[in-house]
Amino acid sequence: MIYHDYAPIYHAAGQAAFGTALAQIILAHLPVLPQRTLDLACGTGAAALVLAAAGATVVGVDSSPAMLAIAREQAHQRRLAIEWIEADIRALPDDPRLPPGSFDLCTSLFDSLNHLTDDDDLAKVCRAVGRLLRPGGQFIFDLNTLAGFRTWHEYDQVLFDGRDLLVVNRLHFDEHQQRAYGRFVWFQRRGERWWRGEETHCERPWSDAQIAAALAAGGLRLVMRLTPQWTPATEDAPRVVYISEKYAE
Incomplete structure (x- = not known):
């Protein structure tokens, strides 16, 4: 399993800094603070910690127990009440901490979704996100591009x-x-x-067409393509932040 032996090295090397910075940028550009947020492939908790510190109720999900152990310790040190769930984001469990239609925002940062390599993996995640977001809720994620x-x-x-x-x-x-x-x-x-x-x-890279199809499978639509600096992303951008939202019912 990846991010097992590497988890403490990842943390010691400060690799969570990108997720922290991007979460702060996202918060700065949201019109209102989301009350309930879900962070998928949360790792050591970079984005979850930022969102919780801002006052949101946060649930973080990751498949690596070693990464989650560090996330829990980070939250404990900051006295932040975050729920952590060990699970594969392609097959989220039926869990009372994940009530359908209850989240205002879902994030998955630092190219986490690039690690999904099977053709239907991204659609599986988007279906789960679409089930958990409220109408009008946003799914924000970044990807390394081709x-x-x-x-x-x-x-x-x-x-x-x-x-x-x-x-x-x-x-x-x-x-x-x-x-x-x-x-x-x-x-x-x-x-x-x-x-x-x-x-x-x-x-693996995901094309814009593949991303749009996966989002549609979850009842989501693409709103914007941005750089991590929050400027419009060009076709040759090495990394893109995708802003999507769940269709209003």
Whole structure:
């Protein structure tokens, strides 16, 4: 399982910073604070923590118990009451914390949905989101694009270089298979010794047509395509933030 051994490394390297910053930007551009929010593939809780600190009631869902353990500890330290659910976002459970039609906002940030690689995976998530959002509620997520993946030319990206930790990500994109790979390698000092770890993550690009079809399957419609800086996204943007909403009944 990905994000198991890598979870504490992800946290120590500060990789949640992107999700934190994007959640803050989203809040700044919402006309009103959403009362109930759902954060899918919440990881260590970056967006959930921001939303809860702003006063929203938040539920975070992730399939990695190691990532959720860190999220729980972060919420505890900040004295934030967030509900955490361990589940696959493609098959959300029948849970009293997930009442249908009760959420004003759903987020899934930091290219989480790129990790869905089967053709029907995105539609499964959108159907679940459509069931849980109230009419007019928004689903906001970001994705690495095909244009962005095409820049992954077998190079090493240094994610963190500290006294006791070095994290490198080797990027590769297989154009024929339409699969992108991040091979995370880390070296961590424990006492007098350095320990090595490795984890490979696979992502796929989703076209605008595929995204629109998946959203439609959940009774959602695309409203805007933006950059993470909240400007209109061009066709060759490496990452796009998609703003969608549930059709009013």
